[in-house]
Amino acid sequence: MTTDTDNVQFWNDLNRLFTAVFQIDEQGRIVRSSALVRRFQATDGALESNFFELFDFKRPTAFDGTFAGAKNNKGKLFLAFSESIGLAVRGQMMDFSHHGLAGLCFVGVPWLWWMQSNNPDTPLLFNDFPIHDAQMDQLFFMTTQQTMVDDLQLVNDELLLAKNEVDQLHVSRSKYFHHISHEMRTPLNGIISTLALLKEDQHDHRTEELIRLGSHSASRLLEVINYTLDTASLETDDTEEQQELFDLNSIIDDSLALIQARALQKGIELRRAGQQYFEAPYRGRLQLLRQVLSNLLANAIKFTQEGLVVISAQMREAQADGRHLIAFSVVDEGPGIPEDDLVRVFEPFVTGVTEETQNEQGTGLGLNIVKRFVATLGGTVTVQSQPGEGSTFSFAIPLTPVENKNSDVSVRSYESDYQLTGTALVVDDMPINLTLNAQLLQTMGLTVDTASSGKEAVAKVMGSPGRFDAVFMDLDMPEVSGFEAAQQILALPMDAVPRIIALSAHSSHNDRQRASEAGMDRFIVKPFVREDIIDAVQDWLPMSPKKDINRVPEDSSEQAFLDASSDQKNNELDGVLSFEAGKIESLIQELGVAVTKTLVSKFLAESSDRWDGLQKAMATDDVDVTSRETHTLGSSCLTFGLLAAGQRFRHLEAQVTAGKLISPADLAAVEGPLAEGIWQLEAALQKKESS
């Protein structure tokens, strides 16, 4: 529609609704313009310019810059700018006649974004925009949005700073608690030892009661301190260093052995369920897993008055990352937990004290440690329970399997290419272990001397100052224990004190801590392998390439040996293998067939003697000898892979420790597994030798 522009009122209306208005004739000349436009036109004397020459057009995209083109794009948005007069406009074209001649009118507003970017020195005023135009609103909105972003960034920075401060504070506090706990534990151990010595003397009833109270309180305090130290250790960053290679079967069996005495004392049956045997060793945070299993078992024993406590472990799945998800559970036949308490059992200092357990009241930290450790291991512990129906604590954690034996061997062969240089003293009261360990260290290049007691060890070190670079010290020895012997050696007035490496069949946190406090450098769990020694001494004992690798070649006979062990796996007794070929295989790899055969012969002869000695001791009710022989026999059996017999001896040892007599029937129950294990051991050796 063409509008007659002779109507002044209409022109005025346009100028009221729009601030950038151009009347354009057919030649493109600007006939009239609005006040805002004239303000800019005046700066360049361009009052009568040609509209299409004065402006460049960014939109419409297909516009050719002519009057006809503009007429054809009346419905489109025009974005036009003029560098010469410093003005940009946005709007659209409309037909507009003038004195009967057809023309166009551009109606629009300043193009704010172009103006701000290209002509910031000529600010547009508020009134340069019509009320309905939203560009100023957009400007305001964007300005405030940016302010908001800045505010949020500031808040974020403040929060980050505060978090860092809290983290720092937390670390400082943890270090402080850790330090204080260490400082407290040493004198506390002194108190506990003193009270234990006092207990041995005769006292009146009141004094005995006070000593008992003191011991109980000191033990609980020690538990709290250990909890503090354990939780603090979780916060350390050196998780890689805490990864250890371990045999999951042994870990579970050790956990059972540790609690066996307590179970026997209460008449509770304690066993491992399921038949799953974990073939591959795993790598992970062994100490945490040990503590979790021990705590769960201890908890189950504590709250069960009679019946059964069962631990089980099963591989649930092989994950995409190669790790195995292992599910553990500990089931008890205790009183169960009321539903209201289920959510609280893992909170610290929550104790489920009942009438039956009030004498065993603990600190309520055991399950909290379980929860925290399991979380650190990558799982979540849960509990299912109903009053009167017992409880089941379960968790599943991913563990990294060490791929297969061949790859394990390849690692060893690399390390076997190196020999150690130095002189070592091996200390163990068990002849088999002493010979075994000495042989192993000799094959690694060390000059080895032996001592069969802590006392002898101290004498040998004292007698030859500077002779020994390292002492491999068994901890569990009669008379002078490994801890005491280490302390005495380190206290000798010598310039060159040897480094002491603790050897222990068990690996409790407490033993490790005690070994560390006694001044021992490292802690190795028996039976150990070459890598354990290398790990322990490589930082300070010289290593050199080995000239002659004295080891059994990895040939087909080795595979045949492995096949034999696989056959034997099916031959299980009461859920535990009679014989685990892996142990003897390791010995052969480390020491060679001949030496291993000698050791086995020695073991068989000694076992026979000790078996006789055990029977005599039982007949004469000699508790000390009974305890000692069961301990030695159990340890030796486990060393040579006689799992079932070894565990049964451990069970007997725990029974004796708990003050219960061993019956002939108990002993008879070991005879079968022992004979079976020996038979398989000899068969395996024979097979190996003949191949």
Add this chain to the structure above:
Amino acid sequence: MYGVINKSLKDMIIEQFGVERWTSILSRSGIPADSFLSLRSYDDERTYALAQACADELQIPLGAALKSFGEHWVQRTLDNEYSALVNSAGAHLVEFLQNLNALHDKMASTFADYQPPSFDVESLPGSMISIMYTSQRQGLTAFVEGLLLALARRFNQGMDIVGIEPQKVQFGEQTRFMLRLH
């Protein structure tokens, strides 16, 4: 009030008296945190509490504190963070004041719960200007006084406030400011 007001008040105290003084004021006010977001609407009581705490801490009358704040609001906040808008509102003081209501109207289209004051400007003989300030809030006349003084300086306009006349209203606050330009 929007957080930008509280934030500006905090900035003023920190700039003039330091962080410790602000921490003390914040504690005195009972406000739990001072991480104000500019575009978040906060309870007016929070702003009043902060202003009163400033006056108490600095041991000056509340009016003096609000007047200083009004000046700071123009100099530091409007002229820095919102300069494009301030520049667009007028080339000189009177034009700016005349456009304020329209500017507030536009802001109200962006922020639904925005409750701006109004400024009705009337030119009087003898270079006198009458500004009728009307607000739903009470107690901010001194803030407006500081604001007018800072605006005059910003536009290089010689100006005296020759009269501040509170008006009787049923709720909120209304004050006539008589300005002499020179």
